[in-house]
Amino acid sequence: MDLKKEDLKVGIWGLGNEGFALYSYLSSKILLNNITPFTSNEQTLRIKTIHSTGKIEGTYQFIPTNEIRKILECDLIFITTLTTAYEEVASKIASFSIQNNIDLKQKIFVLFSGKLGGVLVFDKVFKSFGIETNVIETDALFACRKIDVDTVWIRGIKKWNLLISNKDAFKSASDLHLYKVIKMIFDDIQLDVADNFIQRGLTDFGAMAHATICLINLANIDSKRDLLFYIDGITENAVRLIEKVYLEFEEVANRFNTHIVDPIILLDRYYGTSKDNLLVAIKNVPNYKHTKMPNSVNNRMLYEDVLNTLYPLTLISKKIGIDLKVIPSIVNIMSEILLLDLEKEGRTLEKMGINNFFHRR
Template structure:
C-alpha cells in the first residue's frame, strides 16, 4: 500500500511520519504554502514521546492532485470544517479502487464527503471511511517535530458502503491494530466525543481565554460544575443512539476504552488522564474547539435529533452561545441536513449509511 496524507497539522505530520517510519510510501499535501516549504526544508519528520523515530516522506507538496494520483489510501487529516473543501478539490480525480479515510470524521463527516464529491462530478465513488477520533494525542512542537502524548487503545472505524469497514480494518491490521469495524457510520459519527469535551469547557471559560490567561485545559479548565454540564449534553447525545438502536459510548466509558482510565465521574476521568497533562487552553475563542466542534459536531447532532423528534436544549444552548460570542450562524454554516445529503426524512439517512 501507498498513502497520501492530506493535511500537515499536528495529526497530519504525526500520521505521515508514523506511516513512513513503518516503511510505507507516503506523500503529504497541505494548502499552507509556508508550512509545506518549511517541511520540505526540514526534510524529515521526527516523532517523540509515545512514538520515537524519524523518517522522510516521498513527496511534500501543495498540489492535491499530485499526492492522490495512483495512491491506494488517502488519509484526510484536517480539521473537520475543511472536509468539504478537500472533497471538492479531489472529486474529479478519485478512483473507485481507492479508500478515503477521514481521521476523524467528526459528526457526519463521511456523509458530507460523499454528498460533496457526488455534487462535484465524481464518477468513480471510492470507499469512504471515518474514524471516531484521531488515534494519536499529539502536538507539533515545531515544524517536522511532533510530540505524541498518547495513543488510544481502540479506535472505531466505519465506512460507506458499510460492509467495507471490515476490509479496511484487515488492511490496517499491522499498522493500526486499534481499528475496530463498526456496523455503519452512525456508530462513529454519533460517538464524536470531541463535540462533548471541547465546546463546553471552552465556552464556560470564555472570560479566561479572552483575557489571555494561561491554564491547562483539562486539569484546570474543567471543574465539577462544568463536568456536570458535559454529562447532561452527553445524555442528549446518548438519547439519539437509543432512538436509532445504536449502542453509543458515554464519555466515561470512552475514557476507559481508549486510555484505560477507571473513574467514577467525567470530572475525575478528564482531569486525571495522563495523556491530557500539559495541554493548554486555546488563546482565543476562534479555536477549533469551537470553529470545528460546533459546526461539525453539535450542529449535525441537533439536526439528527430533530429528525427523531428529540429535544436537545443543552446542546442547542451551546450552539447559540457560540453563535453569539463569535458572531456566526453555525446552524446555517455547519453540517445541516442538506450538507449531509439528507433532506428531512429518517429513511434517507438510513439508506445512505447502508
C-alpha cells in the same frame, strides 16, 4: 484491493498537527518511500525531515508534494485537514480526477476525525461529480502538537476507536474489505466497526467536552490566562454539563438502534484512566495534563465541534422528534460568541445528503 502493508501506497492530505503525527506513525510502521504527504504550504514543502518525540521517537525522511496527481496515485489517502474543509477538499479531488481521467473507484479515503457525518459529506460531494469511491471515517488517533516547523510532540495515542464507511453508514457491514485494510495499518490499535454513522460520530469525548469546558471558561479564555484545559478548567459543574451532553447523545443514538459508550469508559478505552468518577478520570488521563487552555474563542476545538457535531445533531434530533435541551443551548451561545452563520458554515442535513432519509423514516 488485496495488498500487503508494505505494498500499500499511502497519501496524507493535510500536514498540520495530526498529519505530522500520522506521518511519523506510518513511517515507523511501513516503508518510507510508500508515503506521499500533500500540502500547499510553502514552508512545509521545504522540509526534508520530520522529527517526532513523545510516544513515537524518530526522525524520518520527508518528501512533500503540492501535486494532486501524485497523492491520487496512492491506494489509501488520509484526509487530516480541518473537518470544516471537507467539502472543499472533496471537490478539489473529484474535479481533478475527472479533468485528468483518474479512476477513484478502488481508492480508499480515510477521514481522520470525521465528526458527525463526515463520511456522508465526502460521499455526497463525490456523487455530485458522478464518482463512486470508498470513504472511511474514524476519530483522530493522536493527541499531538507541533513544537517546531518540522517537529511534532505526540503526547498520546488512542488505544481504541470506531470506524464507519460510506458503503454501510446507516447499517454497518463489519466484514467489508475496507475495514480489513485499515485494521492492517493500525495493527496496534483496536478499531471496531460502528453500528452506523451516528454511533461513530457521537463516540467522541472531545465533542462532549470541548465546547462545554470552553463555555464555562470564557472569562479565562478571554483573559488569556495560562491554565491547563482539563486540569484547571474543569470542575464538578463542568462534569455535570458534560454528562448531560452525553445523555442527549445517547438519547439520539437510541433512536438509531445504537448507543454511545459512557464517557468514563470511553476515556479508559482511549488512554487508560481511573474509573472512579468522570472528574477524576479526566484529570488522570496522562496526556490531558499538558493541554493548555486556548487563548482565544477562535480555536479549532470550538469551531469543529460546534459546527460539525453539535449543530448537525440538533438538526437530526428535530427531524426525529427529540427535544434536546442542553446541546442546542451550547450551540446557540457559542454561535453568537463566534459570530457563526450556522446554516452557511455548519454541517447541515443537505450537506450530508440525508434530508430524504428522514422523509423515508
